Amino acid sequence: ITLFHDTPGMVLIRCEDPDMIASQINKYGVGLFDSCKTVEQLHAEEASSYSSLTKVFIAIIGVALGMTIIGMTSNQLIGFEGRRKECAVMLSTSMSKKTLVSILFRESFLSAVISGTTGLVVGSILIYVVKTALTSSPTLYLPIEYKPLSMILMWIGMILIFSLTVLFPIRSLNKMKISEQIKCE
Numbered sequence: 001i002t003l004f005h006d007t008p009g010m011v012l013i014r015c016e017d018p019d020m021i022a023s024q025i026n027k028y029g030v031g032l033f034d035s036c037k038t039v040e041q042l043h044a045e046e047a048s049s050y051s052s053l054t055k056v057f058i059a060i061i062g063v064a065l066g067m068t069i070i071g072m073t074s075n076q077l078i079g080f081e082g083r084r085k086e087c088a089v090m091l092s093t094s095m096s097k098k099t100l101v102s103i104l105f106r107e108s109f110l111s112a113v114i115s116g117t118t119g120l121v122v123g124s125i126l127i128y129v130v131k132t133a134l135t136s137s138p139t140l141y142l143p144i145e146y147k148p149l150s151m152i153l154m155w156i157g158m159i160l161i162f163s164l165t166v167l168f169p170i171r172s173l174n175k176m177k178i179s180e181q182i183k184c185e
Contacts, residue, residue, distance in 0.1 A: 047143065073165045080169035087173060105166050112162030120155050
């Protein structure tokens with residue numbers, strides 16, 4: 001009463017038979033409270049209200065992935081522009097176009113594997129931390145499902161997409177005139 005002045009916002013009761021206690025409170029406490037819910041009822045209501053929040057998270061993840069792909073593609077193009085003369089010299093002296101394309105692809109693939117694996121490991125740890133924090137909260141309910149198959153498929157997809165961003169520099173390499181690049185040197 002000293003803290004809440006006889007009007008608490010919520011009271012949590014731990015008991016053996018929550019349905020029976022809730023029905024007793026509803027029966028004998030008419031007018032003293034707004035609602036009486038069991039944990040299951042509370043979780044069901046919050047799950048429906050958090051479905052929109054889940055959609056927002058999915059949209060944010062989608063936008064972040066899109067921006068990452070755009071960034072990777074532009075980095076590949078900018079990086080190739082900086083190395084255009086080096087590639088022309090290598091092609092004219094000691095390397096075939098197939099070997100150079102293979103090197104560019106392996107470089108992109110290695111970068112994608114390292115960044116994707118790091119993201120998967122750190123993300124999995126963070127999911128565990130957030131899930132533990134939410135399950136220990138008596139009032140906040142947001143179910144977090146960790147699906148390893150989905151994570152692995154996402155990891156493979158990201159590696160493929162990031163590896164295929166090398167196609168833009170390869171296209172520029174195929175259009176490049178070696179003599180013009182070497183003449184500048």
